[in-house]
Every structure is written in C-alpha cells, then in structure tokens.
Amino acid sequence: MITILREIGTIARALDSIANVECKQHQLARGQYLYLVRIAEQPGIIADQLSKLLKVDRATVSRAVSKLVAQKLVVRQTDTQNQRLKHLYVTELGRARADLIERENQYSERVAQAGLSASEQAQLKQLLERVAKNVGADWEQVKAGRHREY
Structure with missing residues (x-):
C-alpha cells in the first residue's frame, strides 16, 4: 500500500507553518x-457549518471565531428567525486580511503545482477531492460516536 497520507501531512504541516509565520x-x-x-x-455561515467545513469540533470554532470578533475581523449577527443562530461575516478589516491570505494561498498553489501540466493539476485535484470525501465521511462517523473497524 502506498502511504500518501504521510506526504499529504508533510505538505499540510509545511504550508500551515508558512502561513502561520506570514500571518x-x-x-x-x-x-x-x-x-x-x-x-x-x-x-x-454559521459555526456548525464552519465546523463541518474545516473538520474541527464546535468548541475550536467558537474559540477561533471569538478571537476574530475581538480583533474586529468578524462580526456575529443573530438570525431573524432563530435567535440561537449567529451568522458570521467579515468586517472591512477582515476582508482586507482575507484578501491578503488569498494572495498567499494562490502563491502557495503555484509553488506546490510547479512542473505539473494542466492535466496533471486537474487529475491531482480530482484525486485529492476523492480522498477528502473519503476521509470526510470517516470524520462524520467518528464525530457521531461510531468506532472504525481496523
């Protein structure tokens, strides 16, 4: 069996490290x-959706969002139909930071895909989406309290 997860993990940790230093x-x-x-x-977006999107628990999302709110990068707005739901929006300052992060992300994409043809890039994207879907389904099961069979 090919161990792709080590390579994916190495790439993710390297890019996360770079982004953390630059941010x-x-x-x-x-x-x-x-x-x-x-x-x-x-x-x-609401916190529960953000949790599922990023594959992290709601407490982690809550802490991160609270810090972004404190920094005036994000605001919470109460839903008009359901007072328990808080919708999240970036502020002008948050938008400026998000745009900067998006430029960093585009740069990292170019570096990561250097030397790959357009068809290789498309194939890699398609394969990684499939891997993410597989892992995401497993994540949902484990978060729901089910145990995986090894």
Whole structure:
C-alpha cells in the first residue's frame, strides 16, 4: 500500500507553518487564517457549518471565531428567525486580511503545482477531492460516536 497520507501531512504541516509565520505579522494567531478565509468565502455561515467545513469540533470554532470578533475581523449577527443562530461575516478589516491570505494561498498553489501540466493539476485535484470525501465521511462517523473497524 502506498502511504500518501504521510506526504499529504508533510505538505499540510509545511504550508500551515508558512502561513502561520506570514500571518503573524498581520496579528493573526495560529490557524486563524483558515476561519477568516472561509467566513469571507461564505458570508453568513454559521459555526456548525464552519465546523463541518474545516473538520474541527464546535468548541475550536467558537474559540477561533471569538478571537476574530475581538480583533474586529468578524462580526456575529443573530438570525431573524432563530435567535440561537449567529451568522458570521467579515468586517472591512477582515476582508482586507482575507484578501491578503488569498494572495498567499494562490502563491502557495503555484509553488506546490510547479512542473505539473494542466492535466496533471486537474487529475491531482480530482484525486485529492476523492480522498477528502473519503476521509470526510470517516470524520462524520467518528464525530457521531461510531468506532472504525481496523
């Protein structure tokens, strides 16, 4: 069996490390850039949706969002139909930071895919989407309290 997860993990850790160093100069703590960009991409998203999108628990989302709110990068707006739901939106400052992070992401994409043809890039994207779907389904099962059979 080919161990692709080690390579995926190495790539993810390297890019996360780079992003954390570069985002620090913009007063974004470790990993906050992920939340900010996803909120900017999906205005009005709620914490539960963000949790599923990023594959992290709701408590982690809550802490990260609270920090972004404190930094005036994100605002919470109560749903008009359901007072328990809080929709998340980036502020103008948050939008500016998200745009900067998106430029960093595009640069990292170019570096990561250097030397790959357009068809190789498309194939890689398709394969990684399939892997993410498989892992996502497993994540959903484990979060629901089920145990995996090894």
